[in-house]
Amino acid sequence: MHQQAQLRLKKDEVEKLGAAAFVVLPTDLFHAKVFTEENLLLGNGTGPFSKEISLVYATPLCDPAGSAAAMYGVSRKCLRWQSWVENEPSWFVIDKKGILTFAMQPTFATPTSYVDDVDKVLAELKKASE
C-alpha cells in the first residue's frame, strides 16, 4: 500500500501520458474513505510521506467483496502487525487497446524508502501509451 503512494512522486509524468491510475481497496466504503482521506499509516512518521494528507495516489476504488482483486488473481496476503507484505502481484498496467501488458509484485522494503518499482510502472505506462 505504501508503495503506490510513491507514484505521486511521478504524478506529473503520469498526467502527461494521459493515463488513468486507480487504487483498488479491498474494504467496505467507510474503510476505503478513511484510508484515502487520512494518512493513518505514515502520518506519525518522519519519512517522505509523513506530511501527506493521504497515502492514496490516484483514483480510489472500493472493492467491498474483493471480487475485482480475485479476478486479477491477487492474493490478499497481508500479515497484521507481524510484517508488511503486499499482494502478489500488486501493480497492473493496461495499454490503450485494453490489453494487460504488465503485472508486478512490488519489492516492497520499508514504508519510507524509495523503491524503483514506480519507475518500472511508469516505464510500462509509457510503453502502454504508445
Add this chain to the structure above:
Amino acid sequence: MKRDAAHLIAVALAAATVLVTLSEASAQPPASPLERFRQLEFSPAEENFYKAGWQDRVATEFDVINHAELGALRTALKDEDPLVRSIAARALGIRGDKDSADVLAELASLDSQYMVRIRAVEALALLKLKPEAIEAARKDKHLAVQWSANIVVRQAASEIDDAAVLRKAFAAGIKREAMGSAKVGQPAPDFSALTLDGKSFKLSNVLGKKPIAIYFAAFDG
C-alpha cells in the same frame, strides 16, 4: 456348477451392497458452507490465503456470507476454531443479524484470539450496535484491535450503511472461472467497483481509451 452359482450370487450381492452404499453416499446432503470453510487449509502463520487453493477460500467465503444459515452462524461464534469464529462474526455483521450483538460484544472483549476480537468489533460497527463494546476495544491489549476499533468506532456512528454495501457486493457473487483470469498479453478483464461516493464504477468505461495503472492494495484491517 453349484459352486459357480454360489459364486455368482456372492458377486451379485457384493455389487448390490456397493450400489446401495454409493446411493446412500450420494444421498448425503452437501456440506454446509461453514463446514466447507472449516475444511479449508490455512497456513498457520498467514492471515490470508497465499497460493494453492485461494479460489476455494474466496468461493467459500462468498458462500458463507451469502448462504450460511443464521442459526449455524450464531452457533459458530462459539466454535473452537478461531477462523470459524472470525468468519461467522464477519458474516453476521454483514447479514445485519442484530440478535447476535450480545455474543459479538462478549467476543470483542473476551475472545482469546485478537483476530476474532477484531472481527467481532467490525461486525458490531456494521450492525451499529454496542458502541460501548467498540469503545472498550480501543483499549484492547493488542494494537491491531485498538487500530481496528479506532476506525470502526467512527464507522458505527457514520451514516454509511456498509452492511448493505457488503451484502450487495457479496450477493453479486463471483464465478470461479473469473478468478485469476487476468493474464498478461490478453485483454484485461472488466470489473465493477465503487467510487468513494458509493457510485458504481466499471473498468470498461476507461478500458481501451487510455493507458491504465492499477494498484491492488492489501489492506485487510
